Amino acid sequence: MAQSGLKKTKVRYEGTEYVEEPVTTEASTRFPTILLWLFYPILLYTLLAGILEPGSLFYYLTAFFAIILALLPPTILNLTDPERAALYRTGKFRRIIGPGWYFPLITFLDYETIKLVDIRMEQIIIEPQPVVTKDKIWFQIAPTIFLYVSNAEKAIRNVQDYKKAVVDYVVAALTSICGAQTSDYIVTHMDKISRDLEEGVAKLASVPGREWGVEVPRVEIKSIEFPDKVQDAMHDRVAAEQKKLAAHEQAEASKVVIDAVREAGAKLTDPAITYLYLEALDKMAQGRATKIIMPMEISKIAERITKTTGGLTPNQSNQLHGALETYEDKLKKLEGEVEEKEKELEELEKTQETTSSKEKPGEEDYAKKIEEIKKRIKGMEK
Structure with missing residues (x-):
């Protein structure tokens, strides 16, 4: 009995010879013969008759019919659901039979021939085939074909071996396509190549009057080996x-x-640049540092502001005046700190004069401290 489901077959080429290796196992017995069931008891009876009555006419007649039964072709055909058979009688196609049991005529004058075909979807796995691309790159490519028989009569009568025909076309077309394209194109366009192969098989198998009765729904590029x-x-x-x-x-x-x-x-216009400049100065003035280094004199800043204020918006003008007031307050604060430091310096000098005539321990330390204070005050003035 044939198995149901997807049928798988591996295909390879030994030189130019096409070789199939079925992957799906099939039952070996397909044609049970009802007359052969009678052969063994008749043969046993003949042997017993030969022993009991050797040389009798009944013995020879029984042996003759036993030999005829053994030489007769199968007379009962059992076809499972996915199987069909083409019936040829005296060399002429009669009809497609199956599934089920078929009882041909038992006669020497009516010689019948049976050709089986499986209508299940079949996966044909082709071994890697060597090809050379347009840019002279050699590699192996392994296609896989999915096909099934849609018309058993056409698959048997119009093509000698439909599977071999499909495989030969796919291999030849694949070699031609790869030879006309670069290796990069083949790697990145495998889906397009598969569609081209499917369309090519469909076109070849549908020639009017010579249809193969085969459908190829899918051809896949299984692997490419560089x-x-x-x-x-x-x-x-x-x-x-x-x-x-x-x-x-x-x-x-x-x-x-x-x-x-x-x-x-x-x-950026001149007013905008001036505004950004003053905004940066404003941020500097808000810091805790007691010393601010101006990139230019205040008078030059005021002169530039005077030239560009006309182009500022009212909001920018207000911010400008606010920044100038902040700088003025900062300068006044610094002047007050400088005056306080000068007063402290005068007091220290007076103290030094009153104690210069007296020798006290630590006099040199006081002198050093006074010098350090003077340096700090001078540094702030700068």
């Missing part, structure tokens, strides 16, 4: 392209930043 050296070279090339792409993207990003800075700088 030599090790070719694989290493391809990996190196891909890595180089990735580095090149990353460098290009980084350069583009830097260009965008530079363009943005250039565009922003081009839009």
Whole structure:
């Protein structure tokens, strides 16, 4: 009995010879003969008759019929659900039979021939085939074909071996396609190549009047095997392209930043620059430092402000005046601190004069401290 479900077959080529290796196991007995069931008891009876009555006419007649029964072709055909058979009588096609039991005529004058066909979906696994691409790259490619018989009569009568015909076409077409394309194209367009093969088989199998009665719903590229050296070279090339792409993207990003800075700088007017300058000074004045280094004299800052104030908005003008008042307060505070330090210095000098005539321990330490205070005051004045 044939198994149900997907049928699998491996295919290989030994030179130019097409060889099939069934993967799905099938039962070996397909044609039980009802007359053969009678052969063994008749043969046993003949042997007993030969022993009991050797040389009798009944003995020879029984032996003759036993030999005829043994030589007769099978007379009962058992076809399972996925099986069909083409019935040929005297060399002429009669009809498709199955599934079920078939009882042919038992006669020497009516010679019948049976050809079986399986209508299940079959997966044909083709061993890797060597191909050479347009860029002279050698590799092996392994396609897999899914097909089934849609018309048993056409599959038997119009093509000698439908499976071999489909496999031969796929292998030949695949070799031709790979030879016309580069290795990169083949690796990145396997789906398109599969569709081209499917369309090619469908077109070839549907020639009017010579239809194969076969449908090929899918052809898949199962694997592509490149030599090790070719694989290493391809990996190196891909890595180089990735580095090149990353460098290009980084350069583009830097260009965008530079363009943005250039565009922003081009839009800055003198009033805007002055405003930003004063805003930075305002932040400096809000700090805790007692010393502020001005990049230019106050008079020049005021002169520049006078020239550009006309272009400032009312809000910017208010902020400008506020910043100037803050700087003025800061300067007054610094002047007061300097005056206090000068007074402290005068008091220390007086103390030094009154104690200069007296010799006291630690006099040198007091002198050093006074010198340090003087240096600090002079540094603040600067």
